Amino acid sequence: MILDDEVFAVILAVTIVSSVVGIAMVLRQEAEQWTALGLLGECKIGKYPKTAVNGSLQDLCIYVANYMGKPVYYKVIYRVGDQEALPTNTTPSPSEPLAFWIGVLGNKDNATVPVKVPITVRGPLPRKVALIFELWLYDTGTHEWIYSGRWVHVYVNVTLIPIEGTTQ
Amino acid sequence: MYKYCLLAMLLLTFLLLVTPVSRAQEGFPDEIASVMRDLEYLHSRGLDLEPVIEALNKAIEAYYKNDVAEAREYLERAKHLVEELKPVAETVHLVNLLTKICTVIALASIPLVVYFALPRLYLYLWFTSRKKWIVIRR
Numbered sequence: 274m275i276l277d278d279e280v281f282a283v284i285l286a287v288t289i290v291s292s293v294v295g296i297a298m299v300l301r302q303e304a305e306q307w308t309a310l311g312l313l314g315e316c317k318i319g320k321y322p323k324t325a326v327n328g329s330l331q332d333l334c335i336y337v338a339n340y341m342g343k344p345v346y347y348k349v350i351y352r353v354g355d356q357e358a359l360p361t362n363t364t365p366s367p368s369e370p371l372a373f374w375i376g377v378l379g380n381k382d383n384a385t386v387p388v389k390v391p392i393t394v395r396g397p398l399p400r401k402v403a404l405i406f407e408l409w410l411y412d413t414g415t416h417e418w419i420y421s422g423r424w425v426h427v428y429v430n431v432t433l434i435p436i437e438g439t440t441q
Numbered sequence: 442m443y444k445y446c447l448l449a450m451l452l453l454t455f456l457l458l459v460t461p462v463s464r465a466q467e468g469f470p471d472e473i474a475s476v477m478r479d480l481e482y483l484h485s486r487g488l489d490l491e492p493v494i495e496a497l498n499k500a501i502e503a504y505y506k507n508d509v510a511e512a513r514e515y516l517e518r519a520k521h522l523v524e525e526l527k528p529v530a531e532t533v534h535l536v537n538l539l540t541k542i543c544t545v546i547a548l549a550s551i552p553l554v555v556y557f558a559l560p561r562l563y564l565y566l567w568f569t570s571r572k573k574w575i576v577i578r579r
Binding site: 276281284285288289291292295296299300343344346348374375376377378379380382384411413416 | 470473474477478480481484485490491494497498501505541544545548549551552555556559560563564
């Protein structure tokens with residue numbers, strides 16, 4: 274044979290492997306389904322507030338990403354609580370919801386939403402509290418909001434009056 | 442007395458005007474939810490939902506600005522887009538499925554094509570590149 278057998282075998286092997294990889298890429302299903310929730314100060318990582326005045330509005334940014342393999346209707350619920358009131362990956366915080374923000378995200382889509390967070394703390398002040406944000410997803414099957422297990426928090430020192438020289 | 446009556450009437454008018462708006466706003470997140478099932482279905486059929494999602498998010502944005510009329514307008518636009526997409530959903534799904542099947546068949550046939558065609562092509566090229574050669578007996 275003019276075309277060497279060994280060379281032909283190598284060419285054929287490379288072709289078969291390439292073909293199988295190509296087919297796998299075409300037929301592959303969506304990988305693991307997940308969502309993400311992030312908290313940004315001034316819509317950038319870092320620059321989080323350290324103190325806040327009770328009754329004021331705090332500017333923050335919420336980042337939500339959707340890789341659930343379908344469009345999602347999300348709700349970010351905001352609460353204020355201490356260390357005992359922090360949520361877990363399975364249970365939301367027991368604190369009373371103070372505000373919520375809703376939105377719709379397509380698959381493999383994300384959004385950064387600037388929000389004004391009301392700082393409402395009862396009890397003695399100044400006090401260090403956690404601003405808690407939880408991600409809830411709407412289940413179209415049961416028509417209920419389901420806690421996604423994603424949550425973020427930032428600790429702030431809540432005061433009665435503004436403290437000079439600190440970030441608010 | 443006349444002043445109090447006037448105030449009471451004004452208050453009553455204000456309440457009558459405000460209450461339906463508040464009620465309309467209360468149910469707004471649920472109305473968004475009603476579109477989501479259709480959105481999931483359309484996504485499963487492989488349709489581009491970006492205009493619908495954009496309209497829904499603009500409706501939510503208007504809802505947070507307490508602009509009920511604009512929120513409702515965007516929501517209706519989203520619902521209209523969904524209704525427009527529904528009839529073509531199955532056709533798009535079929536086209537996507539056929540495209541996928543054809544791609545897989547084409548990819549699977551490459552090794553076979555190489556196995557049968559490559560030696561012949563090589564021979565053809567080998568001979569055509571040497572057809573002007575003159576063979577001399579030694």
